[in-house]
Amino acid sequence: MQILKMLTQLEKLETNMAGLYEWFSHVFREDEAAAAFFYGVSVEEEVHANIVRYQRRLVSQNIKNFSEVDFDLTPIEKTLSDIAAIRKTEILPSLEEALRYAIELEHSIAEEHYRTILKKANPEIEGLLKSLGAFDLRHLHSFQEFVEKRGGSHVPFSSRQNTAEIRRSSGPPGEEREEESAGTDKELLEKIDYLHTWYRSMDYYKFFDIREHATGQQIRHAYSRIAKEYHPDMHFNMSEDIKQKLTDIFAYAVDAYATLSSPQRRQLYDAERSSPRRH
Incomplete structure (x- = not known):
């Protein structure tokens, strides 16, 4: 068809x-x-x-x-x-x-x-x-x-x-759709709530679930994985509250990727992480 x-x-x-x-x-x-x-x-x-x-x-x-x-x-x-x-x-x-x-x-x-x-x-x-x-x-x-x-x-x-x-x-993506379909995955909502509660306390490596010596390719793959699951565009038919949580999470992912994908910024970030002031 x-x-x-x-x-x-x-x-x-x-x-x-x-x-x-x-x-x-x-x-x-x-x-x-x-x-x-x-x-x-x-x-x-x-x-x-x-x-x-x-x-x-x-x-x-x-x-x-x-x-x-x-x-x-x-x-x-x-x-x-x-x-x-x-x-x-x-x-x-x-x-x-x-x-x-x-x-x-x-x-x-x-x-x-x-x-x-x-x-x-x-x-x-x-x-x-x-x-x-x-x-x-x-x-x-x-x-x-x-x-x-x-x-x-x-x-x-x-x-x-x-x-x-x-x-x-x-207009806003999906404005004429239902705010949240009856078939919304409960497990996904729980993951979103959990990550939104704790992401600020995670360093970038833990957030991406990668090792501290991860390669550039591993960082890109981790960023892509997060985007495919938590990017706000993937869930434009959800409630405004959930979309805001996804926006917060993905903004952190963008910052993490921008930092870890830059050798200079990553070096400064790693130095700050290991600084005694953080302990």
Whole structure:
């Protein structure tokens, strides 16, 4: 059915965006701030791919409960082609070019979600599309903030268009969904409550459940694991209280990753941990 094809392409799109940003993190690995920034966004894109994957499974298991949808896949296919072209280029992009690519891609994706929402062709997936549109808009702002922090100010004109409309149309992710589904995993809620109670007392290594001499790859994997389980975007249909706890937890994860992924910051952090003043 067309709805399954659409969800499959959306999942592929989010996965490819994650792959592109992870590739950028390797391209700019000598620039700690840029590498950490791109890797962080890549993890979020993978989280979004998981959200779409979950929705696709629900549809495939209950296909009779979902109406058909009229969806033009051409824009998504074009974006996938653009991503592939960027990664196949013989000359690696500069940081400025990579940021421009990212802003243009995120904006085109946000606009497509926006247009899809306006069609209101299928109420069952409207909440998902609205959330993805809001996520894209947030990434646009993140890229713009990073550009400004690096002393830049130029943003492609297209990225300034329709952001207000997208924001109004997208609204808070899942605003029309139930605050918390009856099938919410009780064990997950208990884990969220437990971690939110104790995370401030954990050092970054304990929080990530890794050894003090963990490698960069082990740190990235730990961060990715935390994101896939506790990222607020993964649980946008939960209550505001739970989403705030998840936001607190993930903010700590971001700080932990930013510190441990930087050799200089990690060295200072380790020195502070071993200081007698902490005992």
